[in-house]
Amino acid sequence: MLSTTDNAEPLGRREQNKIDTRRAIADAALDLARSVGPGAFTVDQIAARAGVSRRTFFNYFHSAEDSLTVRTDTFLELALEVFGQRPQDEPLFEAIIRSFSETTRMEGLSLHGELFRMGDANPDLLRAQLHSWERAEARIVGALRRRLGAPASNLYLTALVGCVLSCTKAAMRDWAVSTPESGDDSGEQLEARILASLNMLRDGFVDPTATSAGPAAGS
Amino acid sequence: MLSTTDNAEPLGRREQNKIDTRRAIADAALDLARSVGPGAFTVDQIAARAGVSRRTFFNYFHSAEDSLTVRTDTFLELALEVFGQRPQDEPLFEAIIRSFSETTRMEGLSLHGELFRMGDANPDLLRAQLHSWERAEARIVGALRRRLGAPASNLYLTALVGCVLSCTKAAMRDWAVSTPESGDDSGEQLEARILASLNMLRDGFVDPTATSAGPAAGS
DNA sequence: GGGAGAATTTGCACACCGTGCAACAAGCCT
DNA sequence: AGGCTTGTTGCACGGTGTGCAAATTCTCCC
Missing domain, CATH: 1.10.10.60 (Homeodomain-like)
Structure with a gap:
């Protein structure tokens, strides 16, 4: 562990x-x-x-449910921490993408798939998890505001962060349901999905025929 | 009423x-x-x-909290219903944007600002609201899947819907906090914000200096 | 080392929650 | 009307979440 x-x-x-x-x-x-x-x-x-x-x-x-979101909290906290250490002049999406994929690389991953599936089966747990993401969202908005400074409007910040987290969430969900009871070696699968979804976001979701999770999803 | x-x-x-x-x-x-x-x-x-x-x-x-999400549920249900009646050949984002702004036009609006503020003050209520959005997300993904058909991957669908709802949520939040105790006449304010955030989404959040919302810029 | 003082754990009490169950009431159908 | 179906109600019961005060553990300084 x-x-x-x-x-x-x-x-x-x-x-x-x-x-x-x-x-x-x-x-x-x-x-x-x-x-x-x-x-x-x-x-x-x-x-x-x-x-x-x-x-x-x-x-x-x-x-009881709150005690099951600790791992989710620390995952998001870690991602935020990694993001905070990215160079200030790095392009925004670059920094975001790298933060998440780097975080997935150092986390016990199969656990999160497990938790996602648990949430599907238990409404109260799902609510606790959603709340966990929501709290993270607020913290990330704060970090981003410090990074971008004044020019970024509040709406821009909250919408962007919400979208980034939605994409990550979607990637994790897709990965969780399509990777049944996997071992710890499926990190690449998840990373690819996160990359893919964040690229979709960057490209404005233009192409409905985007691949689910290919090994290559270049910019 | x-x-x-x-x-x-x-x-x-x-x-x-x-x-x-x-x-x-x-x-x-x-x-x-x-x-x-x-x-x-x-x-x-x-x-x-x-x-x-x-x-x-x-x-x-x-x-108790669930009984306070009825209005949120019906709002999202209504938006979905409006979306379902859009022409099939309309560009996707066009249809989405119109659905939401049309829905805001026919709904008791000040109430939603009130509910948002309540959620901020009460964690359990917030969780119930988040759950409400989550349920709507699932329904919308279903509707979108029927509309787009096979070519759209699961990841694409869930990420897109998640982002659209995140933007709407961000718009409502921004509107709720910056429109204190308004009357029913602030619908345009909300509509403008939803429009703005969904446009940001369509454009891939390229410009951090995007204006908050239409004629009156917030923060 | 030991004792004053702060922080933490614990038991207890209490109001409230959420649900199975069975009795009851109200709408429905012929 | 009279049986059938569906919804309401009271009751009981185990579980939840929190205030409070006593007991325990850690900290610090002499």
Whole structure:
């Protein structure tokens, strides 16, 4: 299991414990979702498996579903972080595309397909996931505003970011449904789809006969 | 109050009662959200105000928030319906743009701004609204698939629809926040923003300095 | 090392949620 | 009318989410 934060920062016992607890809860929830299905378990079960009290669970998450969006949150957070480290003078779409495809390359991927499928089967989980993307959208808009500065209107920013995330979402969904229970080696498949959808976006969706996800989708 | 379905179909007492009840509940929920704020009332209160039992409420809606998304649902349903009546040979973006701006022209508009602001203040309501858009997205993808036929790939369809809805959403959000407590006369403002965002989409978001919306530019 | 003080966990209580179930009422059909 | 179908209601019950105060754990400084 790859950790997204390998920082060896001098964390106090307090900080470290909280991180561990949060992780334990999220992992417990994921385990349960895998074994008995999303929405088929209670908060008490998560808490018990994580080795904390029910009350503590609610100190960390607002609901059972929320504890299943941690991975989605960190994925998007990571993408944003990668984006922030791109050179300022790089063309916008170039930076966006690279950020996402780079992020997919360093993330545990099959998990996200799994989560997508879970969301399809459980409305409450789907809502939590949508909310997760929504929160990310707000953060990305902020980052983009800092990058582009004043000339970009609010409408432009929010529409653009919404579209980029919609494309990424569409790519992940398409990948999730057409790549049944794959191993971790299907990263290229996903990357290709993200690339393809973002290229469609850049080109204004001119061609309805665009290929689903070819290995090459040049600009 | 304009009804979106003025069909004088020969509905039986049964059907009519159900429609009335559903309406009564939705109206009661909206009233409450307006008077005490979203998320600050219980299902019992909604049921009482609607003149039905608590149990009956749950026969119609899964949660209090769901009863507040009825208007959003019907708005998107109406847009889809308008789209379905567009000529088949009309250019795609033309049809999409016209569908939405035509729909905004016939809908009680200030309400949607209100709902948007409510969603900002209440996470659960926001989730319900996001879910509403998500459901609409699925329906629209279906409609588009019928229109475009086989040549359109799944990824193309879902990405396109997601982007169109993201743009519409961005337009409504921008309009909602920059048009405080307006009357019903601000329809043009919204229409202009939808037009602007969908044009951005068609042009591939090339120009960061795009104007916010028509005659009056925001931020 | 130890104790004051801050942060975190936990148990408890309580109002509210969402649903299965069975009784009841209201529309429908001949 | 009288049976049939469909919708409403009350009830019960397990689960949810949160305020509160006591107990526990960590931090810091002497």
